[in-house]
Amino acid sequence: MFNIAYRMLGSVAEAEDVVQDAFLRWHGADQSKIATPPAWLTKVVTNLCLTRLSSARARREQYVGPWLPEPVPTADGALGPLETVEQRELVSLGVLVVLERLTPPERAVFVLREAFGHQHREIAEILDIDEAHSRQLHSRARRHVADARKRFPADxxxxxxxxxxxxxxxxxxxxxxxxxxxxxxxxxxxxxxxxxxxxxxxxxxxxxxxxxxxxxxxxxxxxxxxxxxxxxxxxxxxxxxxxxxxxxxxxxxxxxxxxxxxxxxxxxxxxxxxxxxxx
Missing domain, CATH: 3.10.450.50 (Nuclear Transport Factor 2; Chain: A,)
Incomplete structure (x- = not known):
């Protein structure tokens, strides 16, 4: 949950707050009616992040000087496995900066698809959109991020x-x-x-x-x-x-x-x- 929230928000503190809110909702829910807890929690975390992103843009416009994501030491696996070039580039500051320019739905689709491998059918259910719309959002997001990904060395x-x-x-x-x-x-x-x-x-x-x-x-x-x-x-x-x-x-x-x-x-x-x- 933290890994999704951090990639969505670029902020350790906000990601931790989202995880805490998600757990509160989990404990307040009728868990017997939740068929797939991971999917339920992914949906809750993603939507909590979407709400925060809508207000974050206004706050960051008032930020003093350039706004950059919060850095995270990753040698100990804090952001999950980073064994491939693709996994490392998706949490790089360069890519996270570009993600700030996406609309909140574009960012959500990109993170869920690229970083966590969700199918568009699953993403559509998480975001309450149709599958075709998910594919369209993903395509737009990939075009925006393409240049930043080219700058990540393979060696x-x-x-x-x-x-x-x-x-x-x-x-x-x-x-x-x-x-x-x-x-x-x-x-x-x-x-x-x-x-x-x-x-x-x-x-x-x-x-x-x-x-x-x-x-x-x-x-x-x-x-x-x-x-x-x-x-x-x-x-x-x-x-x-x-x-x-x-x-x-x-x-x-x-x-x-x-x-x-x-x-x-x-x-x-x-x-x-x-x-x-x-x-």
Missing amino acids: RARHEEIVRRFLDATLRGDVKGLEQFLADDVVSWADGGGKVTAARRPIVGKAKVLRYMLGFQRRPELKEISAEIAEINGQPAWVLSWNHMTAVFVAEMEGERVAALRAILNPDKLRAVTNWRPV
């Missing part, structure tokens, strides 16, 4: 190697090293939520992102930073800690170069990461 070891070298170049202030990793049209997003200093607009282009990364390297707290590579949402990412603060940086690849950099600094979104490791 996991090579991806991690590039992320490690990119982190090393950043911490050393290696200009030439950073230049070789950044795509010409690279874009950097930072989610501070108004609670931590962060760029409130995307930084676009190699030159500007390079200056941003070098500026980060010159910050005095860098001397106190603890840095490591961890699996976050199915892909290698930086986890940085300093002065009881934590930040997660996820590099989205296009070939051998970083095409997008997503930084989550809002402490409200890092509970799953800070609980996973001592800070």
Whole structure:
């Protein structure tokens, strides 16, 4: 239930709330009349998420700076099996960001079909729509997500190697090293939520992102930073800690170069990461 809710909402806290609400409904229902409990719970969770998504869009329009999904450490199976490229890409921050642009029904159909393998007949029953409509929603959602899925490297070891070298170049202030990793049209997003200093607009282009990364390297707290590579949402990412603060940086690849950099600094979104490791 949590795995469905997180993929639908992109928020650990909201996903946990949905699971709690679903259990309350389960305990309040006449369970003797529920023929298939997993199907019943899937329907309840999905519809609770649809209700939340309808109000979430308005809240996120008022969010300070770019809104990014909450990162989740996944090496311990927190989001279920992530053994294939397809399974990992479906929980990647890049794909979750694109899912935010879908309508709530499109997102529900996409998650249920792509991540959990439900047939359109089952999805139609969950959403109270006909099967043809489910197929249409799925087709539209797949078109929107296609570009984000192309950016997920198949070679996991090579991806991690590039992320490690990119982190090393950043911490050393290696200009030439950073230049070789950044795509010409690279874009950097930072989610501070108004609670931590962060760029409130995307930084676009190699030159500007390079200056941003070098500026980060010159910050005095860098001397106190603890840095490591961890699996976050199915892909290698930086986890940085300093002065009881934590930040997660996820590099989205296009070939051998970083095409997008997503930084989550809002402490409200890092509970799953800070609980996973001592800070």
